[in-house]
Amino acid sequence: MNAPTQFSSVKEVLARLRETNYIADTRVATAVYIADRLGKPLLMEGPAGVGKTELAKCVAASTGTELVRLQCYEGLDEARALYEWNYRKQLLRIQADEGREHHWEEIEDSIFAEPFLLERPLLKAIRSPKPVTLLIDEIDRTEFEFEAFLLELLSEFQVTIPELGTIAARTQPIVFLTSNATRELSEALKRRCMYLFLDYPEAERERDIILTRVPELPEALAEQLVRLIRSIRQLELKKRPSISESIDWARTLVELGVETIDENVTQETLNVVLKYRQDLERVSQQLKLPPSPHHN
Amino acid sequence: MLERLQSFGQKLREAGVPVSNHEMLVASQTLQHLDWTDREQFKWGLASAMCRSPGHLEVFSTLFDLFFAPEGLELDLDTAPPDLSELDEVELIEQIIKALREGRDGELRRLARAVLDTLSKEASGGFLLYRALRTLDMDRLLQRLAEREGVDEFEQNIWKMEVQSRLERLRRILEQEVRKRMVEERGAEDVADRILRVPLEERDFATITSDEVADVRRSVVSLARRLATRLAKLRKRGARGRLDMRKTLRKSLSAGGALTDPQFKVKSRSRPDIILLCDVSGSVAAFTRFTLLLVACLQVQFPRIRSFLFIDTTDEVTDTLKSTDPADAIPKALQIANVIWLDGHSDYGHSFKNFHENYIEAVTDRAHVIILGDARSNYRNPEAWVLKDVRERAKRVWWLNPEAPQHWDTGDSVMSAYAEHCDAVHECRNLKQLASFIERLA
Structure with a gap:
């Protein structure tokens, strides 16, 4: 396995991510850079919608590598994540051989071979001839057992398939793991990764992000939007608006051709930012918005 | 290096x-x-x-x-800032107000340090933080900052919210700076447990502060979601009955008659009826609230829940809890429930008697009765016979006590008088214990 590194300095990470419209800060860029240099997976934690998945996508885009994504869920197992034998095809093969004289060993060798293997994301990432970016999304949704199973992959970049032997990565993938911290991950897994906590960005960076993603938005409006969204964020809400909501809101304002955010605009578009009725009521109350006909 | x-x-x-x-x-x-x-x-x-x-x-x-x-050192090199040590308290506060108004964090940090410097002669540690907050008086700062002339009402409201978040920021800066001083003075160990707290799931309900209630509530909701998927899966697995030959054969046709995918009959299992009897007096309020919330979030698992609250008398709140979102409903239920009869001190005996008079027919032979409370009845008659009767009617009677077992039966706790008539009494002091009880129940 060769380990070509993708970036030569933190500045380069910043610049190349910016080309893909991802506005990182030194903190994010350093973590990406170090993970790449040391060839270790990067574990990202933080609230939903602050750009964890997006970071992985943009790193893939900026390095020109293919993004292989494994979405985790409760009950995810090896068969869905790594590989599975295509048993229907194997059965057909055996039935096609019926009547002919074959030793069992011969049949076994022939049906436990490449053509009968169903490749799932993890195996795909390992076997790819070109380097890939592997994103293991929402790892905290899986069970403990699956985490343990990932350990071999994450530290050695290899997997063991009983019938085929150990397969080592041909090129070292860049690996990202994301977690929404709905449960504690195991120490063993954390130890194998570099750690990055992504939080809501500083006002200035948030404005830059919005302006990069929605270039049509006037700068003054972006400024106003960020002020408002940051104020909303500090309230106690069921779902705090994150960057993805800010961007959605910016797009909405552009669509509507709004020039300045006032009471009426806020009241009519607030449902883009807040997903729960209680949250809407809470914020309307704080901002003393006039009661809206839609909300009742 | x-x-x-x-x-x-x-x-x-x-x-x-x-x-x-x-x-x-x-x-x-x-x-x-x-x-x-x-x-x-x-x-x-x-x-x-x-x-x-x-x-x-x-x-x-x-x-x-x-x-x-240290942070902010680079800045100081270019624009040597005026010496702050000469300023007195009033001037410092004026400067802080200015920095807050303009939203300059670096400046704020330097000013916070200066404030702590002037105060550190008379106080240290947690007390220093307290003194600093007293001196600055956040409420007064809020008042002074919130007023702005020449803007419309909407702008004024946004500004108010912004000021609040900036003040919060100032508070955090003060906390950080005080912590640094503490590490310098007393070493790192002393500070450790102030920051690295026990994870919320393992925190004793009694030690949860009002600041953290929101966090705990959030983690209860996410815990409920995890429990729900887990329970649904276990239920599915548990429902697997005997081999269903007919379905298996039918399924095998697509694989040319090879029996590849065995099918099983589905066992039906009824979900338990739940009756919750919650002490909501001050001493156990946090615990019962979180328990109610958790159970309410698991509506799907427990479709038939009847909830009763009591302090010294009992009232039913099932409908209130069902009508709205659980997180909002619980404070509402607490508000409207009629749980005080005499003086608002816990009286388990009277509450149970009242429950027996009005609601005993709710206890059917399928009901799991769960009582939440510390069994501290202020030396009044425990009326344990009610529980005995309830147990005869119900399928199971559980008691969850938010106190450690060594405190049971001390002082006015009459735990063992009631324990006699329960199937089990569990210590339930944190979310983890609560979750494992709920899991066993379903």
Whole structure:
């Protein structure tokens, strides 16, 4: 396995991510850079919608590598994540051989071979001839057992398939793991990764992000939007608006051709930012918005 | 440098961040890739190797500033700021108001340090923070900042929210600065447990402060979601009955008659009826609230729940809890429930008697009765016969007590008088214990 590194300095990470419209800060860029240099997976934690998945996508885009994504869920197992034998095809093969004289060993060798293997994301990432970016999304949704199973992959970049032997990565993938911290991950897994906590960005960076993603938005409006969204964020809400909501809101304002955010605009578009009725009521109350006909 | 890193790691460990040898090794590997002259880069590079949670990052930042270059040093070089030590309290406060108004964080940090400097002669540690907050008087700051002329009402309202978040920021800066002083004065160990608290799931309900209630509520909801998927899966697995030959044969047709995918009959299992009887008096309020919330979030698992609240008399709140979102409903239920009969001191005996008079027919032979409370009845008659009768009618009677077993039957606790008539009494002091009880129940 060769380990070509993708970036030569933190500045380069910043610049190349910016080309893909991802506005990182030194903190994010350093973590990406170090993970790449040391060839270790990067574990990202933080609230939903602050750009964890997006970071992985943009790193893939900026390095020109293919993004292989494994979405985790409760009950995810090896068969869905790594590989599975295509048993229907194997059965057909055996039935096609019926009547002919074959030793069992011969049949076994022939049906436990490449053509009968169903490749799932993890195996795909390992076997790819070109380097890939592997994103293991929402790892905290899986069970403990699956985490343990990932350990071999994450530290050695290899997997063991009983019938085929150990397969080592041909090129070292860049690996990202994301977690929404709905449960504690195991120490063993954390130890194998570099750690990055992504939080809501500083006002200035948030404005830059919005302006990069929605270039049509006037700068003054972006400024106003960020002020408002940051104020909303500090309230106690069921779902705090994150960057993805800010961007959605910016797009909405552009669509509507709004020039300045006032009471009426806020009241009519607030449902883009807040997903729960209680949250809407809470914020309307704080901002003393006039009661809206839609909300009742 | 390596030596310095070693002792930094040692300090982190003292402060409760579990930096293992492996992490030290990784940290030293990062050193050769980092630009040491860039403070930010150096800091976050090390952090990515040595921290494993937001709490760790807090501690890391504090210690990093003490060990390596402190924050804001670079700024001071270009624009030598006026000496702040000459200013008195009133002038400092004026400066702080100015910095808050303009939203300048760096300035705010320097001013906060100056305030702490003037106060540190008379106070230290947690008391210093308290003094600083007293001196600054957040409410007064809010008042002074909130007023702005020549803007419309909407702008004024946004501004108010902004001011609040800036004041919160000031508070955090003060906390951080005080913590740094504490590490310098008393060493890292002393500060550790202030920052690195026990995870919320293992926190004793009684020690949860009002600041944390929101966090706990959020984690109850996410816990409920996890429990729900888990329970649904277990239920599905448990429902697998005997082999269903007919379905298996039908399924095999697509594989040319080979029996590849065995099918099973489905066992039906009824979900338990639940009757919750909750003590909502002050001493156990936090515990019962979270329990109610958790159970309410699991509506799907427990479709038939009847909830009763009591202090010294009992009232039913089932409908209130069902009608709205659980998180909002519980405070509402507490507000409207008629739970005080005499003086508002817990009276289990009278509450149980009242329950028996009005609601005993709710207890059917399928009901699981769960009583939440500390069994502290202010030396009044426990009326344990009610529980005996309830147990004869119900399928199961459980008691969850938020106190540690060694406190049961001390003082006015009459736990064992009731325990006699329960199937089991569980200690339930944190979310983890609560979750494991609920899991066993379903």
